[in-house]
Amino acid sequence: MIDKSKDHHVIEQELKKDQVLASVWDVLVDNPHEGMVVVNKQGYVVLVNRTYRDVVGIKRRRDAIGKHITEITPHTKLPEVIRTRHPILYDFWEVNNHKLIVHRIPIFNGGGEVIGAIGKSLFADTSTRKLLGLKLQQMEKELELYKEEVRKIHSAKYSCDNLIGESKQIKEIKRLAKKVAPSTSTILITGESGTGKEVLAQAIHNASNRKQFSFVRVNCAAVPENLLETELFGYEDGAFTGAKKGGKPGKFELAQGGTIFLDEIGEMPLSMQSKLLTVLQERELERIGGVKTITLDVRVIAATNQNLEKMVKAATFREDLYYRLNVINFKLPSLRERPEDIPLLVHYLTHKLNKKLNSKIEGYTEKAMELLTKYHWPGNVRQLENALERMFCFTEDRVISVEHMPFLENILNDAPKLAKQQTLAEVIGKTEKEVILKILHQVAGNRIKAAELLGIHPSVLYRKIKKYSI
Structure with a gap:
């Protein structure tokens, strides 16, 4: 604490020797553009420049040095800055008919201890305030634009209505999806490629109370192993060479309040499986290179076309992670298991492709639909859609007939051989x-x-x- 019994000239000399004040003394004194005041840890004034004294109405420096800041400026927030260790920036402040923009910043020593605070005030005339207001409005507009772009990128567009089919299996899947959607339980979706695993994941998200938040998709097979950890968990500034300035949030952070969809989970390396398990168990994470723990509120849905139980037995997938993911399980049937749904899917995809390709396909001959229904579709709905799109691109007719699909007719004519063929x-x-x-x-x-x-x-x-x- 400042010893008020000392002569103010002695106090100033002692203050100038202080390592903090020595570095800012020349900048603060006689600066006509900014009013500045420095207080120590206890809130006593240790330095003040003429501009600040003019603002608060103090003529002599000796009348400010050594006094508590609240005696000079009763409504000051500098003690709050010292207590919280957080700066207060761009605060509007009016004193003695002066309108000011004020920054209040804590001062730390080399050990991270708060040893004081600086108050800096800038005169704000009408034109300055208008300029700052316009800049703030522009920044808010840009921020909303970026938020909207993020929402578009990380949004779910499918609902249960996009699960096309009237078969017993699909009806049951729709029923269960609506039932489990409101919960926060982790879900594992299995099924062959092209059966609609992501459509189901999005449908569950959109049927939940998380639908207003992000649906973030991660393809575990597409991200290189050495980048997967940063992709999922993010990193802090300077965490490694080439790290983005300011750090970067991971997919889990981007999905806060919403859903993260871990596609192709069977392709995740064992080294990452243990880290994912920890996050799922603790519901918190630390960015790479960070020390701050981030609490997660994220619903996890994983999907794979692999047999995870066999992978567990082969020691290529962690058993504890499998059970952590497999809280609620959906197994999507292949098209060959529900051939009665193919005509419905064909009509749905026809409408979708007509819109996409600006084509005018009106329907199918009876023989053509029979052919589409008989084929086993190893690529499932994805293959069916691609086959229809190829037909639409190469025909000028309004009705699809067998002549438009010779590749299917040739395969089906060789049915005995087809039964012996390997899967795709x-x-x-x-x-x-x-x-x-x-x-x-x-x-x-x-x-x-x-x-x-x-x-x-x-x-x-x-x-x-x-x-x-x-």
Whole structure:
């Protein structure tokens, strides 16, 4: 505390020796543009410039130094800044008919301890206030624009009405989806590729009380292994070389209040599975390089086309994570398991594609619809939509007939052979393994070079090598 018994000249000399004041003394004294005052930890004035004294009506410096700031400025907020350790910026303040814009900033020593505070006031005439007001309005408009763009990016557009079908399986899935939507329980959706796992996830989100918040999708197979942690959990400024200034929030933070959809969860590396498990258990996370714990309010929906139970037995997927995800399970049926839904899907997709392609397809012949219904569609709804789009692009007719789908007719005419065929996933896997083996042989086992030639990230190649036991 300041010793008031000392002569004010002695006090000033002592103050100038202080390491904090020494660095700001020349800037503060005789600055006609800003009024400035510095107080110590107890709130006593240790430095004040002429502009500040003029504002508060004090002629001599000796009448301010050593006094508590509340004696000079009764409504000051500097003691609050010292107590909370947080600055108060751009505050409008009026004193003695002077309109000011005030910054109040805490002063820290090298050890992070608050040792005082600075008050800085800038004169605000009418034109200055108008200019600041216009800038603030513009910033608010830009912020709303950015918020709207984020909402568009992280939004769910599908509802239960987009789960097309009248089969027993689809009706039951719709019923259960509406029933579990209001809860916060974690959901696992399984099913072959193209069965509509993301459509179901979005439908559950839109049927919940979280629908006004974000639906954030993460494809665990598409993000390189070394980037997946930062993608999910974010990072702080300076967390690593090349880190974005100011840091970056992860997908979990972006999904606060809403839903995060972890697609292709079976492709997540084991090293990340343990970290995800911790987040799901604790419902909190820390950004990479950060120390602050962020509490999460996020509904988790995961999806995969793989058999996680087999992966657990093979030790390629954590058993504890599987049970944490598999609280509520939905298994979407393939099209070959619900052929009665195909005509409904065809009509729905026809309307969708007519709008997308500006085409005018009116319907299908009886034989054409029979052919579409008989085909087993290994790629499910996605393959059906792609096949219809190809037909629409190559025909000028209004009605689709068998002549427009020779590829299906040829396959169905060879039905006995079709029964012995491998599934699409098996064929793709076999081909992928052969290509990887061939490229590795060409580059003498150099995996970095092989990944470059294959056009994939090395981490993706490593996972496939492990998957196919190469």
